Amino acid sequence: MPRRTATMLASTLMLIALLCAGVFINVPYSEMSPGPTVNTLGDHDGEPVLQIDGRKTYPTSGHLNMTTVRVTSADYRMNLVEAVYGWLTRDNAVVPHDTVYPDGQTEEESTQENAEEFSQSQESAKVAALEALDIPVESWVIVSTVLKDSPAEGKLHAGDVIKAVDGTTVKEPEDVAELVTKHKPGEDVDFTIVPAEEQAAAEKEQREATKTEEVTIRTAKSDDAGEERAIVGISAGTDHTFPFTIDIKLADVGGPSAGLMFALGIYDKLTPGSLTGGSFVAGTGTIDDDGEVGPIGGVELKTVAARDKGAQYFMTPADNCEAAADDTPDGLTLVKVKTLDDALGALEDIRSGDTADLPTCTAK
Template sequence: MPRRTVTMLASTLILIALLCAGVFIKVPYSEMSPGPTFDTLGEAKGEPVLQISGRKTYPTSGHLNMTTVRVTGADYRMNLVEAVYGWLAHDSVVVPHDTLYPDGKTEEQSTQENAEEFSQSQESAKTAALRELGIPVKTRVVVSTVLKNSPAEGRLHAGDVIKAVDGTPVKDPKDVARLVTRHKPTEKAVFTIIPAQDAAAAEKAGKEPVGSKDVVVTTKKADDDDRAVVGIQAGPDHTFPFSVDIKLVDVGGPSAGLMFSLGIVDKLTPGSLTGGKFVAGTGTIDDAGKVGPIGGIEMKTVGARQAGAQYFLTPEDNCAAAAADIPDGLTLVKVEAIDDARKSLEKIRGGDTAGLPRCTTG
């Protein structure tokens, strides 16, 4: 057999062996890729994403799409070939597995956490939108979660309204932790609460909850330092003057907050925020309307452009990363709060795109 033929055969066999090895070699990486987008002004699975009752709404046009990212599951282990392909592909990102699932977090735990963040983002989106329009929203501090086997278990319950700690009125969830940590571990903290069932009954009747009571909880030392804790997480609970429901399933995380809030504003105000343009975007939002950064920005811009978006509302802190590789035909618009997002949409609507605050790599 000629030497050249032998060399080519040997090279082919070696290549096949390497490919086979690559298929079986598992690597500690996961993959992110563009997920579907959803128009907050439109429908998902046959029903409106935003459903408002008890308040006049107005026709809308164009798109205000929220964006998503697909990720490989916690239990899935990429092989070497998949990882190399992902590194070379333009429309996916390969990241260390622990980036998506830190501390050995399971897929079930990650899904639950994402669902909780998604629910909270909806509440903040509603609050930010209504406050942007000058519509009053009542807010109170409640027990969000009670940790198992903690001092508070059986004494405080999710949904309890926290009026005061040790007689000091509570106005913000952060006040609860601040007041509890004034204690030393094993000291007693006095919570003045309205039980969850009483608060829920009053809200259903359209009344202010009354009938507070004191609950004494003995503090303990935190697991990671010397702080005194009782094992609860406090959070805000909002009462809206009319019904705003967000109907979207199989989506998690907090990154749709900005687009939900803009969709609500659009439906509650005459005219169209977009002027019929296709706008997509991302970003967390807090009750005051401040926009925060998110993960997977490069995948979200790709997904938005694939869906047909012309403009992409980008959190300021994500601008540099997004601007490093902008999909052709997509304009990245920098936003810091719901107010300047509305101002940018006004420019888009009026065709004044030269005046838009754009993302740059600098």
């Protein structure tokens, strides 16, 4: 056999061997790719994404699309060949498995966490939109979760309204931790609460909840590293009563990143005229009750999804701007937003056609 032929054969066999080995070598990575986008002004699976009852709504046009990212499942084992291919593919991202599923998180745990974040983002989107429209929303501090085997287990329950701690009125979730940590571990702390059942009954009957209870809990020492502090084993959150019904119908979506686009969709449906002026606008970003827009993960993949769907403009959280601008899809304008008011102002420019001064994202 000629030497050149033998060399080529050996190289080919070596390449085949390496490819075969790569197929069987698992690597600790997951893949992220552009996911579906959904128009918050339109229908999904045959029903409106945003359903508002008890308040006048107005016709809308154009698109206000929320965007998503697909990720491989927690138990998916990527091989070396798939990882290399993913690294070379522009529209996908290969990331360490722990980035997507931290601390050995299972698929079920991830799904539950994403569902909770999605639910909270919907509530904050409603509050932010109504606040922007000067529509009052009643809010109160509640027990969000009670840790298993904590001092509060069996004494406080998710949904209980926290009126006061040690006689001091609670106005924000942060007030609860501040008041509890004034104690030393082992000391008693007194909660004034409205039980969850009483609050639910009051809301159903459209009356003020008046039945309160006093609950005393002995604090424990936090397991956190650092300075010793007292805890009772709960997390506090906020619940709301809205003056009319706003339902967001969107299954199989999780996480908090659709908050901004939901808020814009709600605002559009509750105001005359078209917020977009008929343009195709997509975007992403968390939102809190005050309308502050926060960063999200996978922004580069979401811009690709928006571009593929036909978006002209992409509402981009300010903290994600640099990453998004590093590889902006052709024909897509990245609009920089820090608040819901920023997004509303940008949409005013877009529908008027005066986009010269739009706050856009720029690469570093």
